[in-house]
Amino acid sequence: MSTKIPVNIAGNLVADPDLTYGESGVAHAKLRVAVNQRIQGTDGSWHDGDPVFHNVSAFRALAENASNSLKKGDPVTVTGELEFRAFEKDGEKREARRIVAETIGPDLRFGTSVYQRSPRAAGPEAGIGAGLNAAAEATQPAYSVATKGPVAVPPLGGPAGNEMSF
Incomplete structure (x- = not known):
C-alpha cells in the first residue's frame, strides 16, 4: 500500500x-x-x-x-x-x-513568461475528443498577450459560423 x-x-x-x-x-x-x-x-x-x-x-x-x-x-x-x-x-x-x-x-515572482500552447496529438492517451481542435490550437494561441484576452477558436477546428445540417 x-x-x-x-x-x-x-x-x-x-x-x-x-x-x-x-x-x-x-x-x-x-x-x-x-x-x-x-x-x-x-x-x-x-x-x-x-x-x-x-x-x-x-x-x-x-x-x-x-x-x-x-x-x-x-x-x-x-x-x-x-x-x-x-x-x-x-x-x-x-x-x-x-x-x-x-x-x-x-x-513568476522573479520574472515574466510567455505562454504558448503545444499542439495536442490525437490518440487513446489524449482522451475522447482531444486532437479535434489541434489544428486550430497549433495556429492560434488560446490567449492573446497583445489584447489581454482569449482568442476565439472555432469549434471542432472548422471555420467560424459553420452550421450543422441534418
Missing part, C-alpha cells in the same frame, strides 16, 4: 531537465530542484538556510514541455505527490523519495 502525500514546492533547477523515453515510448523528465528556507536572524535580517534538494519526475507531455521550456537556474513551482520507495543495493536497505509532478511552471 502506498501513501500519497500532496506537496507544493518553489525553488530553482539545479540542472537542465533530463528527458528520456521508456520502452513504451512514454516521456520521462528528471528534474532536481533546490529549495532554500528563508531565516530571520535575531537582529531582524534575513538570510538563506541550507538548501533542500528534491528529485522530481514528470511524465508524458509535462515531461516534454518542461524539458523544452526550463533550464538550469530557472525558478520553478512544482505541484505533485511525494513518493517513497525502498530498495536494496549492495546488500544494504535504502530508501529514496521523489515528487511525481502534476504541474510544473515558472515562478
Whole structure:
C-alpha cells in the first residue's frame, strides 16, 4: 500500500531537465530542484538556510514541455505527490523519495513568461475528443498577450459560423 502525500514546492533547477523515453515510448523528465528556507536572524535580517534538494519526475507531455521550456537556474513551482520507495543495493536497505509532478511552471515572482500552447496529438492517451481542435490550437494561441484576452477558436477546428445540417 502506498501513501500519497500532496506537496507544493518553489525553488530553482539545479540542472537542465533530463528527458528520456521508456520502452513504451512514454516521456520521462528528471528534474532536481533546490529549495532554500528563508531565516530571520535575531537582529531582524534575513538570510538563506541550507538548501533542500528534491528529485522530481514528470511524465508524458509535462515531461516534454518542461524539458523544452526550463533550464538550469530557472525558478520553478512544482505541484505533485511525494513518493517513497525502498530498495536494496549492495546488500544494504535504502530508501529514496521523489515528487511525481502534476504541474510544473515558472515562478513568476522573479520574472515574466510567455505562454504558448503545444499542439495536442490525437490518440487513446489524449482522451475522447482531444486532437479535434489541434489544428486550430497549433495556429492560434488560446490567449492573446497583445489584447489581454482569449482568442476565439472555432469549434471542432472548422471555420467560424459553420452550421450543422441534418
